[in-house]
Amino acid sequence: ADGSGAIATTVRTTCPYCGVGCGVSGAAGGSQMGGERTLAVSGDPAHPANKGRLCSKGSALGATVGLQGRLLEPSINGRVASWGEATALVAKRFRDTIARHGRDSVAFYVSGQLLTEDYYVANKLMKGFIGSGNIDTNSRLCMASAVAAHKQAFGADLVPGCYEDLDEADLVVFAGHNAAWTHPILFRRLEAAKARGQKHVVIDPRRTDTAEGADLHLAVAPQSDVRLWNGLLAEMDRRGLLDLDYVAEHVNGIDAVREALAQDDQSLAAVAADCGIAVEDLLAFYDLFAANPKTVSLFSMGSNQSAQGVAKGLAILNVHLATGRIGKPGSCPFSITGQPNAMGGRETGGMANTLAGHMDFAPEDRDRVARFWGAPHTARAPGLKAVEMFEAVRAGKIKAIWVMATNPAVSLPDAGAVREALEACPFVVVSDCVETDTTAYAHVKLPALAWAEKDGTVTNSERRISRQRALFPAPGQARADWRIMADVAQGMGFDGFGWASQASIFREWARLTAYENQGSRLLDLSGLSSMTPHDYAAMTPIQWPVRADGQGTPRLFVDGRFQTPDGRGRMVPVRPKGPADAVSDAFPMSLNTGRIRDQWHTMTRTGLAPDLCRHAPEPFVEIHPRDAKAVGIKDGALTRVSTARGEAVALARVTDRQRVGGLFMPMHWTDAFAPSGKSNHLIAPNLDPVSGQPEFKHTPARARPYRET
Numbered sequence: 001a002d003g004s005g006a007i008a009t010t011v012r013t014t015c016p017y018c019g020v021g022c023g024v025s026g027a028a029g030g031s032q033m034g035g036e037r038t039l040a041v042s043g044d045p046a047h048p049a050n051k052g053r054l055c056s057k058g059s060a061l062g063a064t065v066g067l068q069g070r071l072l073e074p075s076i077n078g079r080v081a082s083w084g085e086a087t088a089l090v091a092k093r094f095r096d097t098i099a100r101h102g103r104d105s106v107a108f109y110v111s112g113q114l115l116t117e118d119y120y121v122a123n124k125l126m127k128g129f130i131g132s133g134n135i136d137t138n139s140r141l142c143m144a145s146a147v148a149a150h151k152q153a154f155g156a157d158l159v160p161g162c163y164e165d166l167d168e169a170d171l172v173v174f175a176g177h178n179a180a181w182t183h184p185i186l187f188r189r190l191e192a193a194k195a196r197g198q199k200h201v202v203i204d205p206r207r208t209d210t211a212e213g214a215d216l217h218l219a220v221a222p223q224s225d226v227r228l229w230n231g232l233l234a235e236m237d238r239r240g241l242l243d244l245d246y247v248a249e250h251v252n253g254i255d256a257v258r259e260a261l262a263q264d265d266q267s268l269a270a271v272a273a274d275c276g277i278a279v280e281d282l283l284a285f286y287d288l289f290a291a292n293p294k295t296v297s298l299f300s301m302g303s304n305q306s307a308q309g310v311a312k313g314l315a316i317l318n319v320h321l322a323t324g325r326i327g328k329p330g331s332c333p334f335s336i337t338g339q340p341n342a343m344g345g346r347e348t349g350g351m352a353n354t355l356a357g358h359m360d361f362a363p364e365d366r367d368r369v370a371r372f373w374g375a376p377h378t379a380r381a382p383g384l385k386a387v388e389m390f391e392a393v394r395a396g397k398i399k400a401i402w403v404m405a406t407n408p409a410v411s412l413p414d415a416g417a418v419r420e421a422l423e424a425c426p427f428v429v430v431s432d433c434v435e436t437d438t439t440a441y442a443h444v445k446l447p448a449l450a451w452a453e454k455d456g457t458v459t460n461s462e463r464r465i466s467r468q469r470a471l472f473p474a475p476g477q478a479r480a481d482w483r484i485m486a487d488v489a490q491g492m493g494f495d496g497f498g499w500a501s502q503a504s505i506f507r508e509w510a511r512l513t514a515y516e517n518q519g520s521r522l523l524d525l526s527g528l529s530s531m532t533p534h535d536y537a538a539m540t541p542i543q544w545p546v547r548a549d550g551q552g553t554p555r556l557f558v559d560g561r562f563q564t565p566d567g568r569g570r571m572v573p574v575r576p577k578g579p580a581d582a583v584s585d586a587f588p589m590s591l592n593t594g595r596i597r598d599q600w601h602t603m604t605r606t607g608l609a610p611d612l613c614r615h616a617p618e619p620f621v622e623i624h625p626r627d628a629k630a631v632g633i634k635d636g637a638l639t640r641v642s643t644a645r646g647e648a649v650a651l652a653r654v655t656d657r658q659r660v661g662g663l664f665m666p667m668h669w670t671d672a673f674a675p676s677g678k679s680n681h682l683i684a685p686n687l688d689p690v691s692g693q694p695e696f697k698h699t700p701a702r703a704r705p706y707r708e709t
Ligand code: SF4
Pocket: 015, 016, 017, 018, 019, 020, 021, 022, 050, 053, 054, 055, 056, 057, 058, 059, 183, 184, 185, 186
């Protein structure tokens, strides 16, 4: 620093976009005092996740660090306020609301953009000291179904594999995972493996870029995934290819699963017909699976975002458990996370149905956490999950909500109803680094640090903890999320929030994972629990568990022991079901929303980078030529897409990449970029009954030309 706020140094940090968790080297320059901030980025060659590579979004990070649109001062009802005044008001309104209406009348809705230290503090404040389970995260929208499946099958939310397994596998199955666009650096790694002979099978109703180069693309009918995976399990059983020795030694539940399979016709012809694919293609998949024991099955939003998301996950896990394809190099089911710190949120209890350290609300777990925190009022039951939380706000049951680093007014399903809820809520706090569609509803706005100013840790999809380090000093009045929450907690009169730095929060969090013999569980960070501030500053990427010897752990379940009480994995019977809402004469098509290659979430960062906006400058809807012709939609023409929830307007992309009967719209556009192109307003708030994850991949819809009356 030169004393004017200008700095020029190279810092090793991590990319803030996806769950690949790439290492970034950033050389910051310029000034926060009037001059432009500049940032040159490159991939960190020493980071194991990306080994020096960056995708289009990561490479464009330098274009997103300007201060336009930033929240730089606290405000109350539109009036600039001091930090003291703002945090005192938040503390008082939360305290008063709880005193009048009870602990469950308040809620936090948080984000996979938060760092692990932030998540830990949010969870400690809400579940530990306020005493309500009402904290949930926008990660509910991306991988809650995988979490629930892991807990049922493995006894805890544990991702067994590591990225080296992707290099070593002979077969990779992409189940509802367009890795080429959503996790590009992993995909490049997989392309390299494919060039060495690895086989790729893509299960996706759309012919995505991932499917384009695959050995086999199964354009399955929406919601037929359970049928496909159950059929695979039945076929492996028929061929005598289950690993029955492994099952006998390590897995329960195979008899119940076989009984469930027997209730449906598992012939190739019947399975292929229900999945809407040719028998030859189905057989080709099953033959590839039979011939390649080293198989990784990647699953992501296309599997999770469904009213049957947990069942889909379990169907995948069942096949891997029954064939012993887990805990071995190149063999595992692999849930890939969408956000940079979705995993860190899961670890620290950022989800409404878990406590920190992968503990549940079982009395012994709850009491252990309460003792560790010295928080006798620690919540005894799970809180409301994301969609239910905003329904409770709308119903007047939640009277004060704090939204952190996320934009639910655009990103949640039925987002119009979310706006009505926020409008009606007596007290809305939003802490964020930028103005968003959601800050418009805030009574109190609190300026948080943005990616390039934050300091802490994140965990990527392979359980690898990496440091995020500040490249710029805090602009304006912006503060770290953890510090904002700690100030409010102290304003509410709670002890235990007086940390001096994020390093001390991390140490406390690591100690919790091993408290009172928690170290017997796999989420164990005891090897990191006595780090000095210097150790923390210099920390290099490491995969948990990190036991007392300080070594990381690339792969779980190598000894065949799971996290269940008897140490055995569980196969769980699942049967195929249709979507929550069937198509109808009024809405005869299936609308699927998702991401595109060069935008991130609601475009608050990527929308600032001209190069990224060129990839898809306007909202669009993909439709198959046959469907387009039937209703008179031309390629490139303005098109109305309507559902029972409302209407959007987008440019038609008539393409046979889209399955007949399906529509696809990106979920990124907001009021700031294209108000009529918002797509999640159209999505029904149908949820998986176990995970609470919304069914973004199917809502009955209709498409018609813009000018049709
Ligand atoms: Fe960032 Fe993901 Fe791209 Fe890596 S793959 S640079 S983490 S967006």
